[in-house]
Amino acid sequence: MAKRKQAAPSSETEDHSKAERVYHDLRRRIRDLRLPPGTRLDKNEMSLQYGVSRAPLGEAILRLATEGLVDVVPQSGSYVAAIRPQDIRDSLLIRTGLEVEAVRRIAQTASDELLKQLDANVDAQAAAIRAKDMDRLDDLDAAFHTMLMEAVGSPRALQLLDGTRAVLDRPRYHALPVYGRPNDTLAEHRRIVDAIRTRDPELAGAAMRIHLTMVAKAIEGDLAKFSDDASPKKRK
CATH class of the missing domain: 1.20.120.530 (GntR ligand-binding domain-like)
Structure with missing residues (x-):
């Protein structure tokens, strides 16, 4: 009986895995103050840095914003939040x-x-x-x-x-x-x-x-x- 080929990971699963990786690295850099309060998170630059598309990067930043570590300012961009x-x-x-x-x-x-x-x-x-x-x-x-x-x-x-x-x-x-x-x-x-x-x-x-x-x-x-x-x- 022929072996069934294992299904390849979906693009959605891959994007989520990339988002997790980016999220944990950004959270650590924010914690260490390597990204100090007020730092602008340039999505184009960071996409190149992490080797990911804007979708998983946006997911990671949204999660950090939900946790209060990033402020998303309409018409301006995303910034590392102040320590309040x-x-x-x-x-x-x-x-x-x-x-x-x-x-x-x-x-x-x-x-x-x-x-x-x-x-x-x-x-x-x-x-x-x-x-x-x-x-x-x-x-x-x-x-x-x-x-x-x-x-x-x-x-x-x-x-x-x-x-x-x-x-x-x-x-x-x-x-x-x-x-x-x-x-x-x-x-x-x-x-x-x-x-x-x-x-x-x-x-x-x-x-x-x-x-x-x-x-x-x-x-x-x-x-x-x-x-x-x-x-x-x-x-x-």
């Missing part, structure tokens, strides 16, 4: 409510496999700190919190968390290297995992609340470095 203190504080409030309740639930249902994965993540964070690799630490930090939210089994809550994290990405990333904060973050994450291991929802919730309070404190201390002004800049 009120947006930051709103996102911190939403994130705290989501994650405190999430770990309370997880403490009552966590499997041994989940705890093993969390332990491995925290150990990797420790290795990143020893290597002074803040990019790696930030990625592991995001993965730690995503892992917890995925364990709740609520795709909508996970999507909401990712949206709040998008707004917090820039100030959180730049507050992370503040003296002592990497090791403090590691210790707070370990306490969260240890609290989940006790199966005590109140202890787990308190551990997460303390962690996010310290994150908020670090971010607030760093907000003065940023301005609401996001006047258009030439893209780098």
Whole structure:
């Protein structure tokens, strides 16, 4: 019997894959401030840079705009959004409510496999700190919190968390290297995992609340470095 040929990926699927790639790269560059607030996103230039058509590029930019990282100005273009203190504080409030309740639930249902994965993540964070690799630490930090939210089994809550994290990405990333904060973050994450291991929802919730309070404190201390002004800049 002749083997059936595997169907080639549709153009729509390929465009979505390209849009995902562009989205993640742009989000990282916005987070790192390699694309600072006010930078104009020139679609023609970026299409050439990424080797994609305008369709997947437009999809990626629209997603970033939905998350509050890009401002689309009619008759003008798309610009990297300002870091707005009120947006930051709103996102911190939403994130705290989501994650405190999430770990309370997880403490009552966590499997041994989940705890093993969390332990491995925290150990990797420790290795990143020893290597002074803040990019790696930030990625592991995001993965730690995503892992917890995925364990709740609520795709909508996970999507909401990712949206709040998008707004917090820039100030959180730049507050992370503040003296002592990497090791403090590691210790707070370990306490969260240890609290989940006790199966005590109140202890787990308190551990997460303390962690996010310290994150908020670090971010607030760093907000003065940023301005609401996001006047258009030439893209780098």
